[in-house]
Amino acid sequence: MEWLGLQFVTELPQSGQVILDCTHNPLLVLVAYLVACAASFATLDMAERVGHAEDPGSQRVWRWIGATCLAGGIWAMHFIAMLAFQAPLEIHYELATTLFSLVIALLASWLAMHTLSVPQPSLMQYLKTAIVIGLGIAGMHYVGMAAMHSVATAYYQPLLFCLSIVIAIGASFAALWVAGYLREGSGRFHQLLKYTAAVILGAGIISMHFTGMAALHLVVPEGAVPPLSGETNYLQLGLTVALIILLILGSAISAALADKKLQNKEQDLRRVNALLGQLDQARMSLQQVANYDALTNLINRRGFNQIFAEKLSQKTSEGGMLAVMFLDIDHFKRINDSLGHDAGDALLKVIANHIKGSVRSHEDVVARFGGDEFCILISLREREEARNMAQRIMLKMKEPIELAGRRMVMTTSIGISLFPDDGTTCEELLKHADLALYQSKGAGRNGLHFFSANMKTRASLELQLEEELRQALREENGLTLYYQPIFELKTGRVTKLEALIRWQHPVHGLLAPDRFIAIAETNGLIAELDNWVLRRACTDLGELTRHGCNDLKIAWNCSPLNLAREELADEIESALRSAGVAPERLELEVTENALMGNIANTLVLLRQIRALGVSLSIDDFGTGYSSLAYLKRLPLNTLKIDRSFILDIPTATADMEIVQAIIVMAHTLHLQVVTEGVESLEQYEFLERSGCDFIQGYLLSRPVPLDELRPVLEEINQRKHSHAVNPLSLARGTFVPVSLDPSAKSPAPHAGASIVRPIR
Ligand code: C2E
Ligand code: CA
Ligand code: CA
Numbered sequence: 001m002e003w004l005g006l007q008f009v010t011e012l013p014q015s016g017q018v019i020l021d022c023t024h025n026p027l028l029v030l031v032a033y034l035v036a037c038a039a040s041f042a043t044l045d046m047a048e049r050v051g052h053a054e055d056p057g058s059q060r061v062w063r064w065i066g067a068t069c070l071a072g073g074i075w076a077m078h079f080i081a082m083l084a085f086q087a088p089l090e091i092h093y094e095l096a097t098t099l100f101s102l103v104i105a106l107l108a109s110w111l112a113m114h115t116l117s118v119p120q121p122s123l124m125q126y127l128k129t130a131i132v133i134g135l136g137i138a139g140m141h142y143v144g145m146a147a148m149h150s151v152a153t154a155y156y157q158p159l160l161f162c163l164s165i166v167i168a169i170g171a172s173f174a175a176l177w178v179a180g181y182l183r184e185g186s187g188r189f190h191q192l193l194k195y196t197a198a199v200i201l202g203a204g205i206i207s208m209h210f211t212g213m214a215a216l217h218l219v220v221p222e223g224a225v226p227p228l229s230g231e232t233n234y235l236q237l238g239l240t241v242a243l244i245i246l247l248i249l250g251s252a253i254s255a256a257l258a259d260k261k262l263q264n265k266e267q268d269l270r271r272v273n274a275l276l277g278q279l280d281q282a283r284m285s286l287q288q289v290a291n292y293d294a295l296t297n298l299i300n301r302r303g304f305n306q307i308f309a310e311k312l313s314q315k316t317s318e319g320g321m322l323a324v325m326f327l328d329i330d331h332f333k334r335i336n337d338s339l340g341h342d343a344g345d346a347l348l349k350v351i352a353n354h355i356k357g358s359v360r361s362h363e364d365v366v367a368r369f370g371g372d373e374f375c376i377l378i379s380l381r382e383r384e385e386a387r388n389m390a391q392r393i394m395l396k397m398k399e400p401i402e403l404a405g406r407r408m409v410m411t412t413s414i415g416i417s418l419f420p421d422d423g424t425t426c427e428e429l430l431k432h433a434d435l436a437l438y439q440s441k442g443a444g445r446n447g448l449h450f451f452s453a454n455m456k457t458r459a460s461l462e463l464q465l466e467e468e469l470r471q472a473l474r475e476e477n478g479l480t481l482y483y484q485p486i487f488e489l490k491t492g493r494v495t496k497l498e499a500l501i502r503w504q505h506p507v508h509g510l511l512a513p514d515r516f517i518a519i520a521e522t523n524g525l526i527a528e529l530d531n532w533v534l535r536r537a538c539t540d541l542g543e544l545t546r547h548g549c550n551d552l553k554i555a556w557n558c559s560p561l562n563l564a565r566e567e568l569a570d571e572i573e574s575a576l577r578s579a580g581v582a583p584e585r586l587e588l589e590v591t592e593n594a595l596m597g598n599i600a601n602t603l604v605l606l607r608q609i610r611a612l613g614v615s616l617s618i619d620d621f622g623t624g625y626s627s628l629a630y631l632k633r634l635p636l637n638t639l640k641i642d643r644s645f646i647l648d649i650p651t652a653t654a655d656m657e658i659v660q661a662i663i664v665m666a667h668t669l670h671l672q673v674v675t676e677g678v679e680s681l682e683q684y685e686f687l688e689r690s691g692c693d694f695i696q697g698y699l700l701s702r703p704v705p706l707d708e709l710r711p712v713l714e715e716i717n718q719r720k721h722s723h724a725v726n727p728l729s730l731a732r733g734t735f736v737p738v739s740l741d742p743s744a745k746s747p748a749p750h751a752g753a754s755i756v757r758p759i760r
Contacts, residue, residue, distance in 0.1 A: 070109035555589050667691070
């Protein structure tokens with residue numbers, strides 16, 4: 001049977017014919033195998049490249065390089081293997097058919113590379129392509145064999161022929177599958193796998209060839225074998241071809257390697273770029289967090305300082321003026337305390353917008369330094385511009401704000417320092433603006449102040465006072481207690497005393513508490529100071545008891561800051577115990593705002609103090625934000641109406657009505673009422689008529705030191721007894737307020753001691 005020029009026989013002709021004894025040159029066979037392995041390796045490499053190529057253009061290039069490598073490799077292998085074929089007769093190869101076999105190899109290889117470009121080919125796809133490629137390779141082989149011309153007739157054994165085709169298909173399938181598998185991955189193991197696969201595939205390809213060769217029998221008629229004409233150096237030719245193809249394959253592999261490295265570098269570069277981008281973003285958001293205030297979106301102190309430093313150096317070199325403006329919202333804490341922190345935050349946002357709306361948007365810098373403290377930096381030509389802007393802000397601030405269902409009007413205190421007049425460094429200018437702000441607050445708030453040199457003197461005096469107060473507390477030297485009688489209207493006797501601290505300063509003389517309580521509070525000395533007062537008051541009470549004042553109570557003032565300390569109850573108990581005084585004789589005075597500040601915690605502490613037997617009094621009532629609901633919950637005994645309600649009585653009828661209402665309310669809540677600051681007989685009469693329980697004020701006596709107290713008490717109590725029927729008629733005629741404390745601004749007469757008020 002003849003097919004495509006190939007003779008297929010099951011049995012060779014028996015007579016008159018000679019089967020030629022053909023052999024193979026082992027060296028060239030080995031070289032052919034090596035070429036097949038190299039081609040396989042190159043193909044796997046190219047398939048990997050195709051898989052990793054990022055654009056269709058380079059994918060196409062690698063596909064073609066891969067196809068050329070595979071086709072060239074297989075074809076060269078075939079060529080070398082044919083050179084290894086040694087038959088005892090002269091053989092010629094027809095060029096056209098040989099080249100045609102190369103085209104077939106190229107087509108099959110292109111198909112292989114094409115299948116490998118598909119991202120994830122299915123098994124069926126692999127199989128179909130493997131069949132086509134296998135047939136292609138076999139086609140190439142047998143077409144190549146057909147190009148062989150000699151006197152002999154080529155007979156093929158069908159079984160081996162078929163086997164060679166099956167091997168070609170099998171090898172193709174293996175090649176495709178391994179290449180597909182090896183497309184992803186990297187590292188040594190991957191490389192080793194690729195070498196192994198190349199060796200096996202090479203074996204597959206060469207097996208196909210030699211199975212095909214085994215199927216071949218060259219048969220010549222007897223005596224027809226012509227003598228071989230000269231020696232043909234097949235070995236040299238084979239080696240040359242091998243060298244050429246290996247060089248080509250090597251170049252392709254090197255190119256693939258270089259491309260891989262380049263691609264890795266590009267990917268690394270892209271990754272680094274992406275990382276740098278992320279880093280940049282992180283840095284920017286960090287900067288945002290670091291330099292901006294999250295609540296108001298204004299820059300914070302840090303951001304402000306940066307801009308300030310830049311502007312300052314610019315103004316220093318180019319000339320020009322700058323103003324630093326410190327703003328503090330008046331009584332902001334009350335909002336936080338009474339309406340909660342959320343309302344406080346909402347208010348801060350509105351205020352921030354008010355401020356932003358009042359400045360020139362581009363040139364001026366508005367910052368929030370924390371809490372209710374804002375700072376503005378403005379470039380200006382003259383001082384008055386700063387004043388105008390500050391006034392604009394103050395005006396804007398007075399616009400009513402809706403908050404938590406209430407309409408409220410806020411005011412602000414402002415301090416201004418100017419460059420270059422008030423300082424040349426950021427630190428100096430900020431400090432001076434702060435001092436000016438302090439001045440504004442001290443002057444009753446809702447105002448603005450420019451820095452002036454004497455503020456600095458004042459500030460350093462404060463600093464010195466702080467140090468001296470620390471020392472006075474440490475050495476228990478200079479601090480002293482004055483006592484002001486509290487007169488009970490029902491009994492007509494002084495039944496309570498209020499302990500009021502004084503400081504006998506070596507240089508400034510006798511200082512009133514308003515000169516140093518705030519210093520103690522801001523510098524962490526207040527607990528120690530109040531504790532000293534408590535112990536001294538208890539000791540003095542013990543002393544008074546020994547002199548017969550058995551029913552006197554002492555009211556003791558406690559700072560709001562001290563009320564936040566859990567150990568306060570223990571300290572009170574210990575002071576009472578060591579002085580041997582009954583707790584019922586001590587009354588704790590706490591201001592209204594201190595109580596309302598942190599009601600939950602305060603309540604626990606107050607209950608502990610009440611449990612000791614100590615009475616509780618709410619001081620300065622009417623100046624804060626008390627809520628009736630809270631008042632009811634607090635374990636109070638006494639309510640002290642603030643002096644400001646008494647001041648204009650009897651002229652201010654509204655105040656009189658308020659005082660009467662407070663007395664009624666207090667009695668409803670079972671609280672006794674003390675009215676402080678009573679200076680005139682009219683006030684006294686009005687309060688008595690209104691049902692007030694206790695009177696305290698200069699009308700009766702100013703605060704006096706302990707050693708001058710007893711005569712004062714005796715005098716007040718005695719007058720009552722000598723005019724038992726109507727103490728008021730007594731007061732009208734003969735009551736002379738006893739005053740030993742000349743610190744008061746009241747025109748009331750006083751005796752003896754002098755109190756110096758040098759600072760203020
Ligand atoms: P406060 O508790 O409201 O004390 C009443 C203040 O009113 C006292 O001033 C007293 O001298 C003054 N005063 C009494 N009657 C009259 C009057 O008829 N007219 C006028 N104009 N004033 C009168 P002082 O002693 O200067 O105390 C001022 C504030 O200092 C006190 O106000 C209290 O809040 C605080 N303070 C006094 N001693 C202490 C203390 O030991 N610890 C603490 N934390 N604060 C104290
Ligand atoms: Ca008080
Ligand atoms: Ca008071």
